[in-house]
Amino acid sequence: MKLWKKVHLNWIGICGIVLSLLSLYGIILMSMEVIYDYSVNNRYEMDYITSQHREPLKDPDQPAPPDHLTFIHKNHKVELTLKPKKEVKKSIFVSNEAKESIWVGDIEIYLNGKQLDTLNNRLLVRSSIDIVGEELLSLEEDISIFLLKDHKTNQEQLMILEETSDYEVRDERNRIDDKDSNYNHLKHYKNGLEEMLKFRLWKVQSDGSYTKEEFYWQIGKRTYLQTFIIHNIGYPIGHYTQLLNGYGVLPFLICVTEVIGLVLIVFGLERRHWLD
Numbered sequence: 001m002k003l004w005k006k007v008h009l010n011w012i013g014i015c016g017i018v019l020s021l022l023s024l025y026g027i028i029l030m031s032m033e034v035i036y037d038y039s040v041n042n043r044y045e046m047d048y049i050t051s052q053h054r055e056p057l058k059d060p061d062q063p064a065p066p067d068h069l070t071f072i073h074k075n076h077k078v079e080l081t082l083k084p085k086k087e088v089k090k091s092i093f094v095s096n097e098a099k100e101s102i103w104v105g106d107i108e109i110y111l112n113g114k115q116l117d118t119l120n121n122r123l124l125v126r127s128s129i130d131i132v133g134e135e136l137l138s139l140e141e142d143i144s145i146f147l148l149k150d151h152k153t154n155q156e157q158l159m160i161l162e163e164t165s166d167y168e169v170r171d172e173r174n175r176i177d178d179k180d181s182n183y184n185h186l187k188h189y190k191n192g193l194e195e196m197l198k199f200r201l202w203k204v205q206s207d208g209s210y211t212k213e214e215f216y217w218q219i220g221k222r223t224y225l226q227t228f229i230i231h232n233i234g235y236p237i238g239h240y241t242q243l244l245n246g247y248g249v250l251p252f253l254i255c256v257t258e259v260i261g262l263v264l265i266v267f268g269l270e271r272r273h274w275l276d
Contacts, residue, residue, distance in 0.1 A: 013268020019261030026254040029241035036239050040228040045149040049073055049158075071145045073158050076204060078145055079110040084124050088169050088186070101126045102186055104169045107143065109160065112208055117200070119143075119162060123169050123186055144233045158204040161229060164214075165189065165196045194218065199230060 009017075051069045071078040084105035103124040109116045122142050144161040167187040189196040197217035204210045215226045217237065222230075227239040238244055243251050 009265075010268050013265050016261045016264025016268055019257055019264065023254045023257040023261065026243060027258055030243055030251055030254070032240045033238050033244050036224065040224055043150060043152050044225065044228055045151065046229070046232050047147045047149065049145045049147060073147060076158050076208065077112055078160060080143065081108040081110070082124055083108070084126065102169065109143070109162070111160075111202075111204065111210065116160070116202065117162065119164065121169070141234065148229075159229070160202040160204070161233065162200040164198050164200045167196065199226070201226065201229070
C-alpha cells in the first residue's frame with residue numbers, strides 16, 4: 001500500500017493566477033522599457049549647440065523683420081531665419097523687466113549656406129527686455145540642434161531635429177481646463193497629440209552630406225535612437241510602453257497586483273493524500 005500526495009489549487013489560488021496573468025503583460029513591457037532605457041542612456045549622449053548670434057529687432061512698433069540664429073560646430077554652420085507673419089497674443093510681462101508676445105511665422109533652415117528645409121506656420125516668441133531695449137525672436141521646441149555622441153563607436157554627429165506636426169497656434173497660455181489633451185502650451189493638435197506629432201531628423205556627416213529620417217509619436221514606428229532623441233528633448237515617451245512615463249502610480253499598482261497574485265497562488269495550494 002502506497003501513500004500518494006497530490007497538489008490541488010483552490011479558488012484562492014485560481015484568483016491569484018488570474019491577477020498574475022492580468023499584470024504579467026504590463027510587467028514584461030516595463031521590464032523591456034527599463035532594459036532599453038539603460039542601454040541607450042549608456043550608449044548615447046546629446047550635447048545641445050547654442051546660438052552664436054542673434055540679430056535684434058530694431059523697431060518693436062513695426063512689423064517684425066526676419067531674425068537670424070546661427071549655430072556653429074567645427075566646419076558646419078546651421079542658420080535659422082525666423083519670419084513672423086501674424087501676432088497671436090499681445091505682449092505680456094513674464095518678469096519685472098521682460099515681456100513677450102506670441103507670433104505665427106515661417107522658419108527657413110540652412111546648412112552651410114544651402115537651404116535645407118522650410119517649416120511654415122510655426123510658434124514663435126518675440127521677447128523684449130527693457131534693460132537693454134532690444135527685441136528677439138525665438139522658437140519653442142520646433143527645432144533642436146545638437147551633437148550626438150555614440151560611446152559604442154566613439155563617434156559624434158551633428159543632428160537637426162524638426163517637429164513637423166501640422167498644429168495650430170492659439171492664444172491658450174492661461175487655459176485652465178486641462179481636460180483637453182489636444183493642447184500643449186499654445187499649440188493645438190486637432191486630432192490629438194499622439195496622432196499628429198511627427199518629426200524630421202537630419203543627420204549631418206563630417207563632409208557636409210546628410211540623410212533624412214521621418215518618424216512619429218506612435219509606439220512601434222520609431223527606432224531606439226529616434227525614441228532616445230525625442231525623449232531627451234522633452235517629450236515623455238517610451239519605446240515599448242508609456243507606463244513608465246507620466247502614468248503616476250499605475251506601474252506601482254501593476255507590480256503590487258502581480259505580487260498579490262503570486263501570494264494568493266502560494267496560499268491557494270492544497271495537498272491531498274490518498275492510499276493506493
